[in-house]
Amino acid sequence: MSGKGGFLSEMGYVLGLQFLHNLGKVNFIAASGTTHSSRVDALWLEICLLQTEILYLPMENLDRLREFFTAKNLKSYHPLMSEKELAKWLKPLDPNQFFSVRSKTDFLKQLNSFALTHLEDELFLKHLLTKAFFEENIVGAFEVRALSSRLDLLKINGVTTAFEIKSDFDSLEKLEKQSQDYLALFEYNYLVVGEKHLDKALKLLPSDFGIYIVKNKKLKRFRSSRRNKTIDPKSQLSTLTSKELRGEFKSTESNWILANFSSIEVNEAFKKILKKRYAKKWNFIKERSSEIFPLDYQYFFHHPINPQLIYSR
Numbered sequence: 304m305s306g307k308g309g310f311l312s313e314m315g316y317v318l319g320l321q322f323l324h325n326l327g328k329v330n331f332i333a334a335s336g337t338t339h340s341s342r343v344d345a346l347w348l349e350i351c352l353l354q355t356e357i358l359y360l361p362m363e364n365l366d367r368l369r370e371f372f373t374a375k376n377l378k379s380y381h382p383l384m385s386e387k388e389l390a391k392w393l394k395p396l397d398p399n400q401f402f403s404v405r406s407k408t409d410f411l412k413q414l415n416s417f418a419l420t421h422l423e424d425e426l427f428l429k430h431l432l433t434k435a436f437f438e439e440n441i442v443g444a445f446e447v448r449a450l451s452s453r454l455d456l457l458k459i460n461g462v463t464t465a466f467e468i469k470s471d472f473d474s475l476e477k478l479e480k481q482s483q484d485y486l487a488l489f490e491y492n493y494l495v496v497g498e499k500h501l502d503k504a505l506k507l508l509p510s511d512f513g514i515y516i517v518k519n520k521k522l523k524r525f526r527s528s529r530r531n532k533t534i535d536p537k538s539q540l541s542t543l544t545s546k547e548l549r550g551e552f553k554s555t556e557s558n559w560i561l562a563n564f565s566s567i568e569v570n571e572a573f574k575k576i577l578k579k580r581y582a583k584k585w586n587f588i589k590e591r592s593s594e595i596f597p598l599d600y601q602y603f604f605h606h607p608i609n610p611q612l613i614y615s616r
Contacts, residue, residue: 382411382599382613408614415596423517424470425455428495430597431522432456432466437589444581445601450484450538452477457489459578464491464528469504470517471497479507486511487538490570491528501525536561536569547576583607 380392386407418427429445433456436443441460446453449465456466465485469475478494485492486509493513496504501516508514513528537557540548545555551572552560560569587607588600594610595603603610 380414380598382596382602383616385616386410407616411596411599411614415598418598423497423520424472425468426598427520428468428470428517428522429456429601431517431520432468432495433600434597435522437592442578442582442585444577444585445604447577448542449481449488450542452481452484454481454485455495457577457581459574459581461574462491463489463574463577464493465489466493466495468495469497469500471499473497473500475500475503475507478504482508482512486531486533487535488542488573490531490534492531493528495522534566534570536564536566536573539569539573543573543576547580551576 384392384407389407389410418424419430433443436458439460441458443459444457446455447457448454454465455468458464458466465488467478467481467485469478482492482494491513492511493515494504494508495515495517497517501514504514511529511531511533512526514525515522516525517523540557540560548555548560552564554560564572584604584607588595588603591603591610592600599610603613
């Protein structure tokens with residue numbers, strides 16, 4: 304890693320470690336650059352140290368980067384971008400000032416490092432939830448259609464648990480309608496919210512809705528969700544495809560299904576169908592999580608392609 308021909312210079316390595324020390328990621332840095340009692344795992348080291356240029360920046364430059372990497376701009380990014388397309392996307396920022404872009408992979412490492420270190424937007428919060436879900440025996444799903452809304456993240460493990468994300472950069476304008484849609488479909492419901500929106504969210508949400516807040520880049524449960532007693536079986540059926548309905552109920556007619564199956568039976572079938580719909584996609588990203596950059600989990604969930612084929616494009 305060190306040495307004149309290495310990817311990082313010895314100085315770059317020490318600066319990178321010093322940056323992590325300031326973040327509290329490394330407890331002690333020796334003069335030689337070795338670490339002791341480290342809480343840094345291999346992935347974090349790889350992401351943070353492969354390019355220290357983006358990490359060791361004056362505060363005014365970090366402010367410019369935060370301003371550029373808004374949720375809107377990040378949503379226009381996708382891993383299929385070529386090096387030329389990435390350069391065009393970064394043009395308003397003057398990338399040469401902030402990044403050492405030697406290749407597409409180098410840039411993506413720097414982008415993920417910056418986003419996970421300095422931003423607390425929707426993508427960052429999805430990363431926190433996804434990372435936690437990978438530790439559980441569950442099926443998850445991104446961007447699930449829920450009546451007239453689209454749920455950020457769904458967890459299925461015997462029960463359905465919905466997670467709607469509202470970072471400090473988001474608006475709560477649609478939250479009331481979204482919460483109504485989720486309460487018609489799912490057994491447990493949570494809002495993951497930045498502290499900026501907490502007071503307003505408490506006024507908008509019914510008491511059955513649970514709440515997680517973001518504090519020091521960690522999720523803290525503010526209020527537990529209570530089991531939802533307002534699920535509407537007709538609404539659940541409306542979110543399923545004809546093929547799914549026919550496979551489970553031998554009919555695509557909602558009125559016939561509701562006349563012949565109880566609300567409990569419809570809910571159990573609803574969970575079974577969703578688990579089957581999303582299991583393969585979820586297992587794909589879970590099994591390849593070490594090969595996928597954190598900001599790209601959602602992309603590969605919807606496009607289960609060998610990550611190396613995408614990143615080498």
